[in-house]
Amino acid sequence: MKAAIIGTSGYGGGELIRILNNHPFFSIHSVHTAREERPISFEYPHLTNIFEQVLTSIDPEKIVAESDVVFLATPSKVSGELVESFFHKDIKVIDLSGDLRLKESDSYRKWYKHEPVAESVLTEAVYGLSEWNREKIADASILANPGCYPTAALLGLAPVIKEKVIDPKSVIIDAKSGVSGAGRSPSLGTLYAELNENFKIYKVNEHQHTPEIEQQLSLWNGAEMKITFSTHLIPVTRGIMTTMYVNLKKEIDTVKLLDLYEETYSRHPFVRVRKKGIFPAVKEVKGSNYCDIGLHADSRTGRLTIVSVIDNLMKGAAGQAVQNANIMFGLDETAGLNLMPLYP
Amino acid sequence: MKAAIIGTSGYGGGELIRILNNHPFFSIHSVHTAREERPISFEYPHLTNIFEQVLTSIDPEKIVAESDVVFLATPSKVSGELVESFFHKDIKVIDLSGDLRLKESDSYRKWYKHEPVAESVLTEAVYGLSEWNREKIADASILANPGCYPTAALLGLAPVIKEKVIDPKSVIIDAKSGVSGAGRSPSLGTLYAELNENFKIYKVNEHQHTPEIEQQLSLWNGAEMKITFSTHLIPVTRGIMTTMYVNLKKEIDTVKLLDLYEETYSRHPFVRVRKKGIFPAVKEVKGSNYCDIGLHADSRTGRLTIVSVIDNLMKGAAGQAVQNANIMFGLDETAGLNLMPLYP
Amino acid sequence: MKAAIIGTSGYGGGELIRILNNHPFFSIHSVHTAREERPISFEYPHLTNIFEQVLTSIDPEKIVAESDVVFLATPSKVSGELVESFFHKDIKVIDLSGDLRLKESDSYRKWYKHEPVAESVLTEAVYGLSEWNREKIADASILANPGCYPTAALLGLAPVIKEKVIDPKSVIIDAKSGVSGAGRSPSLGTLYAELNENFKIYKVNEHQHTPEIEQQLSLWNGAEMKITFSTHLIPVTRGIMTTMYVNLKKEIDTVKLLDLYEETYSRHPFVRVRKKGIFPAVKEVKGSNYCDIGLHADSRTGRLTIVSVIDNLMKGAAGQAVQNANIMFGLDETAGLNLMPLYP
Amino acid sequence: MKAAIIGTSGYGGGELIRILNNHPFFSIHSVHTAREERPISFEYPHLTNIFEQVLTSIDPEKIVAESDVVFLATPSKVSGELVESFFHKDIKVIDLSGDLRLKESDSYRKWYKHEPVAESVLTEAVYGLSEWNREKIADASILANPGCYPTAALLGLAPVIKEKVIDPKSVIIDAKSGVSGAGRSPSLGTLYAELNENFKIYKVNEHQHTPEIEQQLSLWNGAEMKITFSTHLIPVTRGIMTTMYVNLKKEIDTVKLLDLYEETYSRHPFVRVRKKGIFPAVKEVKGSNYCDIGLHADSRTGRLTIVSVIDNLMKGAAGQAVQNANIMFGLDETAGLNLMPLYP
Known part of the structure; x- marks a missing residue:
């Protein structure tokens, strides 16, 4: 199958190339840019001798005629x-x-x-949280790939929301992301000297991923949910951790909750649940499509702490996009995604 | 006045030297180690030509005879x-x-x-949260310097706890620290290759600073308080951020709350309150004794997010220790502490 | 074919697992440790659900009986x-x-x-610089995998040494390495707080890789060569850059020299030569088996600057080891090694 | 004495504020920008409550009328x-x-x-390498503050060049710098995600500091000198290391050479010479005005390796600028510069 990629000058597009270039069933047919045509290795010297296509302008008719799937790795508004x-x-x-x-x-x-975008498009677009929307994804022709924060948060919250063991008003998501999520456009805020040895909070209660998380949680909950959501910038290139706090409706111990998670995700190869007392770290998923989860229920306060980590460019973007493409084309969901975490 | 420092081979002890070596009223009379005697510049080449004393063994009688104040920059149990x-x-x-x-x-x-340690010692020891316990500190002869996390959390929570505008059962502290807090003893967990490009959560609901924070909050609250407290490791050397979530008893807007903070801390030179829409970052206090605070009240959820940052080795350890020494000896609280943040 | 790995608790061993676990022709039959037996995911949680073998003790007879190849990812002296x-x-x-x-x-x-080790062993061991010793490697039953610095330095110097266009007395190698090369044993010198925001030089004129580089250069040169060799620690996890300075015997321009390199390495898939004016950076090979080379001849001084980069754990250790295993077993040299650089 | 600073939106200007704000003899009278007027704490929140002046436009007449010294922390061409x-x-x-x-x-x-700029200006401008041009600096009314690389290189090379113990044709300078030297203007090359976990070489044989180093070396040597000079980017914010290779004219051992350096710099408080076998690291001078030097003579090759480190924003820019201002105004050269290295 042939894939076209639009917007390869950002990190998400680059990651799509990394995955699809070794994919057993997809080949990269063309890569496109809104800027001047040039060999992609001018942008990304690491692709020298590996992937040497030329970035060409965006001609939708030609793309439709030549490819089976198009990945839009473009920013909001441009995609629309x-x-x-x-x-x-x-x-x-x-x-x-x-x-x-x-x-x-x-x-x-x-x-x-x-x-x-037009309502008609929105109506048809399927939300691609692979583990939870598989059937619709399989039938989709237009797919909304989830945001990086929503992926980490929703995978971590799904079991307790669906099982209704927590107070839906109590959800607090303290999220932390590596810098690659901010893209590759130069700005003061993403300069090395500004972020190195730093740790910042940004968009407090104002992040545009808030309604995306709430929309899905509300669906699972069967009633509207509102969350408190904060985002921080970690001085690492890749990785998201969401630390989530929820009030348990009644006491349940950590082991029982871990059993629930283990069972929920047992058929899902990209979600891994840690044992009691062990929590995932962002580096344990770097470069891979995994989402790792740990949790602890505190009997002192009746509160549950859930921790999930992903690589924001993989499960949080390009990895999940390919996972969804696999599902949409009836392939094994892991095809091309057996990329082990790069540790250390 | 003469100061003795015990335990200079950790980062807290090194920071005491950095401050006291330029202090207008204290001089470092002696530095001590439980290990073999050696010039301190063997441990810390950056002190060459600046501070060249020899680390000597710990002889309490001699220290008492020769110095006016002793700083114990030793780990728990050793200090005791x-x-x-x-x-x-x-x-x-x-x-x-x-x-x-x-x-x-x-x-x-x-x-x-x-x-x-013995109850008699505990009873007499004064808790040295400089901004909130000044009078007792001024009279203290034995002082418990606050922990790094408690300092950041308590300075951020004090105004709303004391004003009783929040639900005391709702306090969640999501804390993040740089690595220097873990000390200078080699261990797998603090190796460069393990922490670089990583972000970890540790001691979930089990950190020993929990009771320290609860003890002080309960005093302010007038009734026992329990908190949810998580600690994370940021890949930076210095800096703590505590992101805190509390439920407001009734709606108050961000500006009113900022006014409360401004007023509360107006006489306290080391606490700086950010304007609406602006939040502090850890690098903005690096190397200094400041605690910077920002906040946002979310009318959607009735929840308040408070953010405070400190340099864990300064306001979180050596800086506050010197601030307390200044108060104990009747000096200007800022003496020797006019160290500007090192930015970038 | 079955592989045994001894010494998986270091980073080199971990990297062997990352490669061999997806290798089309080798499977990891067993992993061994000199320490207590335990599941390897206790050491490396990132391997959870991916590679879950138990580290067992080292029983050479059993290993010989069960496996086709054994990788010794053990430190000097232990290997011997x-x-x-x-x-x-x-x-x-x-x-x-x-x-x-x-x-x-x-x-x-x-x-x-x-x-x-015994002379008889040394005599039989083949030096595994894959690009330059291929025939002997193909026949080897015991292989000395090259050091990380020697690999980068030798691949960069080989063309001009063999072509005899430089003064063999003039070779200066200024090498820089990421921290993972120092292994995973806790030590003061490799703590995060010591290396972060730091850059150190170490073992000036005393690094044990000196004779290894000189031995190979002397072979190529046909006469003994001595080099000046310095090593530095970069605050990154992976990556080596060697910046090399040599005196040209007569003026040759940059383009001619690049042509020589292009031609020399045209049949070698893991060596990539940059165009004039472009130099490789360590991140452009991270996680891959590539060695990238750039150079510039300066007519002002008659001196040539050669720059080569590798991932010290890949082409500098586990990657080249697998490349050599491929050659020893008659496989395509790139089998299992089509791992793209992880960028960013 | 009153100082005006032009160009405070770069890191050099920010560092001048850090030093001069606590200087015993200078006060910052005004700060200027070519962009819109605004409080400097909008640019630099870390200055809140510490230094709250407004950046005003550049009015040379007013500056001359009101101040005793003006610091131009502006880029090349703008300064001119x-x-x-x-x-x-x-x-x-x-x-x-x-x-x-x-x-x-x-x-x-x-x-x-x-x-x-006009020849008349160039003729009068005094080169401000404080340790080596003190008398002229004392009389200067217009001063060219040295570049960061030249400062580190020249302080390291001066003793052996002036003593004529090395071959002047053999000088190779392999320089490495932290990122703050690249300034604060957003660009792809200085983004966090591009530089983090990276190490790059740039401007090979083309750096504009080359003629500055050669000009001074030639003066000391009494005959023209040409050098080989490479510059690299280290993923740290502050710090320069220059590793320098020179051929000794005749054998001299390390200790004798260290004695020469010790003697040469004994009256210079900001140059520290390490003992035999010890080399400086960039973090040992972070935030301070020191230049630390180590060296090793290799009898195997007859070559000498000299290592010098500075903080590029301090001894490499603002620190040396204030040191020069002190000398120009007849003050103690260390006034306002007793800033200890911030370690770790």
Whole structure:
């Protein structure tokens, strides 16, 4: 199967190349940029001799004619503008931006501060949280790949929300991300000298991933949920940890809760649950598509602490996008994704 | 005034030297080690030509005879054993370990897993949270210097706890620390290759600073308080951020809360409150004795997010210890502490 | 084919697992430790669900009986002691330590400060610089895998030494390495707080890789060569850069020299030569088996600057070891090694 | 004495504020920017409550009228344009850029790729290598503050060049710098995700500091000298190491050479010479004005390796600028500069 990638000058696009270049069933047919045409190894010398295609301009008709799937590794708004050219055409679309994720246009306007795509597109787009939406993904022709924070948070919260063992009003998500999530465009805030030896909080109660998390939690909960959500910048390149605090409705011990998680995720190869007393660290998933989870219930306070980690460029972006492509094309969900964590 | 420092081979002891070597009123009379005697510049080449004393063995009688104040920059248990030699002697004692902080022996036993010092010592030891315990500190002859996490958390929580505007059962502290807090003893967990590009959570609901924070909050609250407390390791050398989540009893907006903080800390030179929409980052206090605070009240959820940052070796250890020494000797609290943050 | 790995608690051993676990022709039959038996995921949680074997004690007879090749990822001296148990047995041996590399016992004694292995073993051991010793490697039953610094330095110097275009007395190698090369044993010098924000030089003119580099250069040169060699520690986990300075015998321009390198390495998939004006960076090979080379001839001084980079755990250790195993077993040299650089 | 600072939005300007704000004899009278007027704490929140001046536009007449010295912490070309407004006016000028350092206009044109300032200005400007040009600095009214690399290289090479114990044709300088030297303007090359876990070489044989180093070495040598000079980027914020290789004319041992360095620098408080077998690391001078030096003579090759380290923002920029200001105003050269290295 042939894949086209749009927007390879960001880190998400680069990661798609890393995965798809060794994928057993997909080949990268073309890579595209809105900027001037040039060999991709000018952007990414690490691809020398490995992947030497030329970035070409974006010609949707040609892409539809030549490829089976197109990955939009473009920023919000750009994706939204592009997506309509591929909608209801003979190509599957996987969008890595936030433009197709929110079902309610008003919510998009409020959190993204610009106009959403057409309702008809939003209605059809399937939310690609692979472990929890597999059947719809299998049938999807247009897919909204989840955000990095929502992926980590939702995989960590799903079992206790669905089992209704926690107070849905009590959810607090303290999230921390590596810097690659901020993209590759130069800005003061992402300079080395500003972030190195630093740790920042940003977008307190204002992150645009808030409604995405709430939308999915509310679906599982069967009633609207609101969360408290904070995001921090860790001085690492890759990795997200979400530390989540919820109030247990009644006392349940750590082992019982871990059993619930083990059982829930036993058929899902990319979710790993740690044993009691052990918590995952972001480096344990670096470069891989895993989401690792640990938790502890505190009888002193009746509160549960859940910790999940992912590589933001993999399970949080390109990895999950390929996992979804696998599902959409009826392949083994792990095809091309047996990339072990790079440790140390 | 003459100061003796015990335990200079850890980072806290090194930081005491950095401050006291340029202090206008204290001079470093002697530095001591439990290991073999050697010039301190063997341990710390950066002190070459600046501070060239020899680390000598610990002779409490001699220290009492020669110095006005002794700083114990020793680990828990070691401090506890040493402190009795200086108790009720003609010398002021400032202990940087956790051994004198908890008033209840049983609590110490539970969280520190060994025997506490004598009750008589505990009773007399004054808790040195400089901004909030100034009068007792001024009269103290034996001082328990606060832990790094408790300092950041308590300075951030004090105004809303004392004003009783939050639900005391709702306090969640998500704390993140740089690595220097773990000391200078080699261990697998603090190797460069293990921590670099990593972010870990540790001691979930089990950190020994929990009872220290609860003890002080309970005093302010007038009733026992329990907190949820998690600690993470940031790949930076210095810096702590505590992100704290509390439920507001009734709606108050961010600006009103910031006013409360501004007013509360207006007479305290080392606490800086950020304006609305701005949050502190750990690098903005690196190498200095400041605690910087920002906050945001979320009307969507009725929850308040408070963020405080300190340099764990300064306001979280040696800096606050010197601030307390200044107060104990009737000096200007900022003497020797006008060290600007090293940025970048 | 079945592989046994001894010494998986170091980073080199861990990297062998990462490669061999996905290798199309080798499977990891057993992993061994000199310490207590335990599941390897206790050491390396990132292997959870991926590679769950138990580390067992080292029983050479059993290993010989069950496996086709044994990798010794053990430190110098330990390897030397182990190797004799596998010598002239029905198993191929690949040693990642320095114990089999030096042909002259006296040189080993001088630089390694302990006794070398038996001359008979040294005589038979083949030096595994894959690109330059392929024929002997193909026939080897016991292989000395090159050191990390020698690999980077020798691949960078080979063309100009063999072509005799430089003064052999003029070779200066300024080498820089990431920290993982120092292994996983706790020590003050490799603590995070000591290395972070630091850059150190060590073993000036005293590094034990000096005679290894000189031995190979002298072979190529046809006469003894002595080098000046300095090693530095970069605050990164992986990566080596060697910046090399040599005097050109007569003026040759950069393009001609690059042509020489291009031609020399055109049949070698793991060596990539940069274009004029472009130099490799260590991150461009991270996690991969590539050695990337750039150079510039300066007509002002008649001196040539050659730059080579590798991932010290890959082409500098486990990657080249597997490349050599592939050659020893008649496989495609790249089998299992199509691991793209992890960028960023 | 009153100081004006122009160009405080770069890191050099920020460092001048850190030093001068606590200086016993200088006060910061005004700070200036070419961009819009705004409180400096908008740029640098770490200055909150410490230094709260407003950045105002650059009015040379007003600056001359109100201040005793002006520091130009502006980039090359901008400095050159500004400097003529202050030339031969009643104010001392200290320029941190490269615009006044090269005496030969043609050399400036070649390496800086734009037009130099007027010859009359260049003639009068004194090169501010504090330890070696003290008398001229004391009389200077316009001062060219040395570059960061030249400072480290020249302090390390001076004794052996002046004593004529090395071959002047053999000088190779392998330099490594932290990232803050690249300034605070956003660019792809200085993004966190690009530099973190990376180590790059840049401007091979093309760095504009080459002629500055050669100019001074040639003066000391009494005949023209050419060097080989490479620069690398270390993933740290602050710090430069220069590793230098020179051929000894005749054998001299390490101890004798160290004696020469000790004697040469004994009256210079900011140069520290390490003992035999010990080499400085960049973190040992972080935040301070020290230049630390170590060396080793190798009898095997007749070559000497010299290592020097500085903090590029301090001895490599703002620190030396203030040291020079102290000398120009007849103050103790260390005034305001007793800032200990921040370790760890």
